[in-house]
Amino acid sequence: MNRIIVDLVALMLPPCDREAVLGDLAESSAPLAYSLFAILGFVLRRQFRCWLSWRPWFAAIALAYTTTWLLMGNSVDVNADAVNWYWGPASWHYVPYRLTDFALSFLRLFAAAWSAGFAAARISRGTLWASMLLLLGPSIHCFEMFHVETHFDHHIIQLSPFALFLYLPMMIFGIRAGLHNLRPRPWLTLLLIIPYCVQLIPMTKIQNGPNFALWTLILLWPCWYLVWLTLPSTRRTKEAYSL
Amino acid sequence: MLGEFEYLILSVAATLNEDAYGAAIRTQMEQKTGRRCSIGALYTTIERLEAKGLLKTWMGDATPQRGGRAKRMVRVTPKGAHAAKEFYEAITKISVGAAWASHRPGAKA
Numbered sequence: 029m030n031r032i033i034v035d036l037v038a039l040m041l042p043p044c045d046r047e048a049v050l051g052d053l054a055e056s057s058a059p060l061a062y063s064l065f066a067i068l069g070f071v072l073r074r075q076f077r078c079w080l081s082w083r084p085w086f087a088a089i090a091l092a093y094t095t096t097w098l099l100m101g102n103s104v105d106v107n108a109d110a111v112n113w114y115w116g117p118a119s120w121h122y123v124p125y126r127l128t129d130f131a132l133s134f135l136r137l138f139a140a141a142w143s144a145g146f147a148a149a150r151i152s153r154g155t156l157w158a159s160m161l162l163l164l165g166p167s168i169h170c171f172e173m174f175h176v177e178t179h180f181d182h183h184i185i186q187l188s189p190f191a192l193f194l195y196l197p198m199m200i201f202g203i204r205a206g207l208h209n210l211r212p213r214p215w216l217t218l219l220l221i222i223p224y225c226v227q228l229i230p231m232t233k234i235q236n237g238p239n240f241a242l243w244t245l246i247l248l249w250p251c252w253y254l255v256w257l258t259l260p261s262t263r264r265t266k267e268a269y270s271l
Numbered sequence: 272m273l274g275e276f277e278y279l280i281l282s283v284a285a286t287l288n289e290d291a292y293g294a295a296i297r298t299q300m301e302q303k304t305g306r307r308c309s310i311g312a313l314y315t316t317i318e319r320l321e322a323k324g325l326l327k328t329w330m331g332d333a334t335p336q337r338g339g340r341a342k343r344m345v346r347v348t349p350k351g352a353h354a355a356k357e358f359y360e361a362i363t364k365i366s367v368g369a370a371w372a373s374h375r376p377g378a379k380a
Contacts (some may be wrong), residue, residue: 051340
């Protein structure tokens with residue numbers, strides 16, 4: 029039983045450290061309380077060391093806390109476009125338009141979520157938990173207050189608050205690639221960026237003005253980080269492609 | 272310049288030679304200095320020394336007395352040996368003349 033508890037607490041350590049620390053504790057026949065304090069002490073020391081660098085602060089504040097708003101907006105867009113497609117007029121005439129809208133909003137969500145997850149994991153993997161907390165915090169807060177409706181003829185459709193979390197599965201793929209030090213192929217990076225640029229041009233002219241486009245481009249910095257990583261001068265030979 | 276704890280780890284790892292790994296270093300250090308050495312302090316310092324290129328670590332074999340877990344073996348690099356030698360010489364030089372130093376001028380052996 030004691031060994032199970034110690035093994036569970038040791039999951040907070042990376043695999044190679046876990047192996048060495050659990051082996052050392054077993055070799056010295058350390059009692060349960062000592063083993064738990066030893067592991068927790070090690071975890072705290074590692075975290076403290078991590079936070080002395082600028083990287084976790086940057087990943088948590090400049091990346092997670094700011095891009096969460098963009099990701100939530102994109103998630104709701106995808107959900108609204110899916111609802112539009114489903115409840116819209118049953119005419120083949122509208123299919124290409126609705127399909128294009130849905131595909132573009134989905135690609136926008138994929139680009140923002142994948143690149144944000146990738147950048148968070150790549151910039152500071154040791155404090156990924158903190159970045160994820162700051163990212164999910166506003167989403168959970170908005171979940172409680174969420175109330176968005178769309179209207180179709182005589183129907184009023186309320187979007188599900190779970191739509192706010194649509195970005196999560198795509199972000200997990202990005203995190204996985206970032207943790208494995210993989211990098212996207214240049215063509216994939218362009219595919220991630222293009223939907224945003226295509227969308228921003230008409231939006232700048234029609235709806236929200238140049239400030240909106242500028243802010244979106246700033247919030248999209250994880251995508252630009254991917255572009256920078258694909259440059260030949262930053263490529264290391266050992267790094268494999270993720271996609 | 273090394274820190275005191277860094278120097279202790281380098282010295283113990285150098286004396287243990289092929290048998291230098293986490294638990295052995297900790298036991299030796301506690302026996303020789305009489306001070307407690309926590310696992311967290313040991314491994315974070317080993318990581319720091321490795322990042323500086325003063326130590327090299329790798330995962331060794333698993334043994335039954337360790338519950339089938341592998342050892343994290345440690346070896347002092349030539350750069351580490353040089354840094355430890357510099358630290359030792361600096362401490363020896365700066366201690367000459369101090370009341371507790373056995374090599375102070377005029378001290379009886």
